[in-house]
Amino acid sequence: xxxxxxxxxxxxxxxxxxxxxxxxxxxxxxxxxxxxxxxxxxxxxxxxxxxxxxxxxxxxxxxxxxxxxxxxxxxxxxxxxxxxxxxxxx
Amino acid sequence: xxxxxxxxxxxxxxxxxxxxxxxxxxxxxxxxxxxxxxxxxxxxxxxxxxxxxxxxxxxxxxxxxxxxxxxxxxxxxxxxxxxxxxxxxxxxxxxxxxxxxxxxxxxxxxxxxxxxxxxxxxxxxxxxxxxxxxxxxxxxxxxxxxxxxxxxxxxxxxxxxxxxxxxxxxxxxxxxxxxxxxxxxxxxxxxxxxxxxxxxxxxxxxxxxxxxxxxxxxxxxxxxxxx
Numbered sequence: 001x002x003x004x005x006x007x008x009x010x011x012x013x014x015x016x017x018x019x020x021x022x023x024x025x026x027x028x029x030x031x032x033x034x035x036x037x038x039x040x041x042x043x044x045x046x047x048x049x050x051x052x053x054x055x056x057x058x059x060x061x062x063x064x065x066x067x068x069x070x071x072x073x074x075x076x077x078x079x080x081x082x083x084x085x086x087x088x089x090x
Numbered sequence: 091x092x093x094x095x096x097x098x099x100x101x102x103x104x105x106x107x108x109x110x111x112x113x114x115x116x117x118x119x120x121x122x123x124x125x126x127x128x129x130x131x132x133x134x135x136x137x138x139x140x141x142x143x144x145x146x147x148x149x150x151x152x153x154x155x156x157x158x159x160x161x162x163x164x165x166x167x168x169x170x171x172x173x174x175x176x177x178x179x180x181x182x183x184x185x186x187x188x189x190x191x192x193x194x195x196x197x198x199x200x201x202x203x204x205x206x207x208x209x210x211x212x213x214x215x216x217x218x219x220x221x222x223x224x225x226x227x228x229x230x231x232x233x234x235x236x237x238x239x240x241x242x243x244x245x246x247x248x249x250x251x252x253x254x255x256x257x258x259x260x261x262x263x264x265x266x267x268x269x270x271x272x273x274x275x276x277x278x279x280x281x282x283x284x285x286x287x288x289x290x291x292x293x294x295x296x297x298x299x300x301x302x303x304x305x306x307x308x309x310x311x312x313x314x315x316x317x
Contacts, residue, residue: 052122057133062120066179069116074181076109 099187099256113183117172141168148304156311166195167304174255174296187259189252196247196307203311204240251303258293265289 029035051061124134145164149157170186177184185191207215219236220229269282 048122052133053131055131057131061133065120066176069112069176070179070181072112073109073179073183076112077181077183 099259109183110185110188113173113176113185116176117169120172121168144168152311159311163304163307166199167300170195170251170300170303171296174300177255177259178290178293178296184255184259186251187256189248192251193244193248196251197244199307200244200247203307206311247303247307251299254299255296258296261289262286262293 030039047061051057051064121137122134124130124138129135130138141164144167145160148163148167149160173184173186176182177186204215219233219240221232221236224232265282265286269279269286272282273279
């Protein structure tokens with residue numbers, strides 16, 4: 001029953017944070033432009049090294065990127081597209 | 091409903107950022123840079139091989155003096171091919187359907203070729219206005235015609251690209267709308283969807299449009315720079 005092994009909140013990864021602590025965890029993150037850029041860089045490196053920078057990469061890496069792009073475009077244009085729904089009078 | 095067919099070409103903004111910003115930055119993200127290794131990963135090798143083949147083919151007919159343009163033209167080629175191919179994916183935005191962007195690419199490049207030719211070999215570039223072996227009475231008219239054709243080149247370059255892509259996208263939207271609404275009367279829909287698929291594969295000619303673009307550009311460069 002030792003609480004000495006508790007990791008400080010700011011060092012936990014996102015998957016280890018409990019739901020109740022989520023807001024306080026977000027408070028410890030770095031939201032300056034430098035912090036955002038480094039976070040994007042880290043995410044990019046993780047994706048790149050896992051799916052693209054392998055000796056025999058398949059189509060999966062690029063396919064995931066393109067699917068994400070399609071979904072992002074859909075979200076971006078939602079206000080425009082919602083006029084295309086089934087309507088009796090256009 | 092007829093008015094809404096052109097809506098796919100208007101810029102939509104999400105939280106103040108227009109979609110064209112995303113569509114224009116995607117080609118930069120899509121091609122990783124080769125690392126300083128002997129053997130890169132499979133995707134990078136493929137990419138490098140393709141780009142090398144394309145550039146090699148593109149610069150075969152040009153004298154060594156024109157090879158300075160290799161980097162610029164290869165970049166333009168890859169950029170345009172990527173933009174056009176990405177536009178075929180659903181819900182994406184194709185920046186090359188905007189005439190402003192294509193003219194912005196066409197006019198400076200064409201003007202550069204004209205100015206380079208006029209600066210280094212003025213007599214030679216003027217000599218291109220008159221093809222060899224014209225009968226003498228025809229010369230004044232032919233020079234005027236050739237000058238006009240020279241000035242029409244940038245407009246033709248820009249408008250060709252815009253018109254091809256816009257027409258392709260519009261046709262796809264029209265035909266898919268027709269196929270969708272006719273899905274309730276069975277026999278026609280199979281013919282229509284087959285037509286739509288054929289059209290989509292013809293739209294892969296977007297790649298050929300790029301070939302046409304840079305090739306025509308190259309023809310003018312090749313004629314004007316070192317003989």
